[in-house]
Amino acid sequence: MPKNTVLLTTRAPIGYVALSANPIATNQGFRSLIVKPEFDHEFLYYWLKVNKTKLERHASGSTFKELSGTALKNIAIRLPTSKAEQRAIAHILGSLDDKIELNRQMAQTLESIARAIFKSWFVDFDPVKAKMEGKQPEGMSEEIAALFPDRLVDSELGMIPEGWEYKALGDMINIFDSKRIPLSRSQRKARQGKYPYYGATSIMDYVDDYIFDGVYVLIGEDGSVKKPDGTPFLQYVSGKIWVNNHAHVIQGKRLVTSAASHGERSEGW
Secondary structure: OOOOOEEEEEEOOEEEEEEOOOOOOOOOOEEEEOOOOOOOHHHHHHHHHHOHHHHHHOOEOOOOOEOOHHHHHOOOOOOOOOHHHHHHHHHHHHHHHHHHHHHHHHHHHHHHHHHHHHHHHHOOOHHHHHHHOOOOOOOOOHHHHOOOOOOEEEEOOEEEEOOOOOOOHHHOEEEOHHHOOOOOHHHHHHOEEEEEEEOOOOEEEEEOOOOEEEEEEEEEOOHHHOOOOOOOOEEEEEEEEEEOOOEEEEEEOOOOEEEEEOOEEEEOO
16 A cells, blocks of 8 residues: 555444555555545545544444445545645644644653652652751752651561551552443443543543542553553543443542642542
C-alpha cells in the first residue's frame, strides 16, 4: 500500500483509524483505503475517526459485527466539493491533534517527575535522611520539610520514619466492586446520555444514569489490560459515573485521601 493509505478496522472492533506515513504491507484484518486524487486523504481520515457510530450502524453479524467492503462503499459522506477546502479542514484538525499530542507528552513527563518525587519522599525517605544529617531537604520548602520527622526507626519490614506505620491496603480502602454493573454495547446504545461509562482503561461510552457519585480510583482488573511495564491501568475519577466489571472501584477510608485541593485533604483515597 502506498504512503497516505487510510487504514480502518472493520471488525472487533470497528472504527480504529490510522494513516500510513510510508509505503506498507497489510493483511486482511482491516480495510486499506487508497483515496482518489480528487479527494484529500487526511479529510477522509478525520471523517472516519469521528463517525465510528455511523460505521457501526452499517455493520452486520451475530457474534461479531463486521463492516463489509460493500457496506463501507455505500456509506454517504458530506464533504466540500473543493479538495482545497477538504485539505484546509484537515489541516485545522491536524493542528489540534498536534497540540493534543504535545499535551499528552507534557502530562507523561510531569507524571514521571511526580513518580520520582514520590519515590524520593515516601519510599527512599530522602527528606528524613537529609534532616538526620542536619541538612535542609533538597527541593522543598521549610513548611513541607517540617512535616517530615528527623529520625528513622526499625520496624518489622525495615526502617521507616518515626511516627509512620505499615498497613494492609485492605485496612485503608473501601472496595465497591459489588455495585458495578456491566452494560453490553446494545444496552449502552439504547441508553445514551451524559454520564461517563468507564471500563478497565478509559471512558467507553456515555449513558443515561450513574451508579457512583464521588471521588474514586479505578484499577484495571484483568491481566489483558495491563500496561507494557506490567502495572495495571489506574484512573482517577470524580462525579456521577457508571463503571463496568473490568475495573476495581476503590475509595480511601476517612483518614486516607482521594484528592487534595488548595492544601486540603478530602475524604477518600
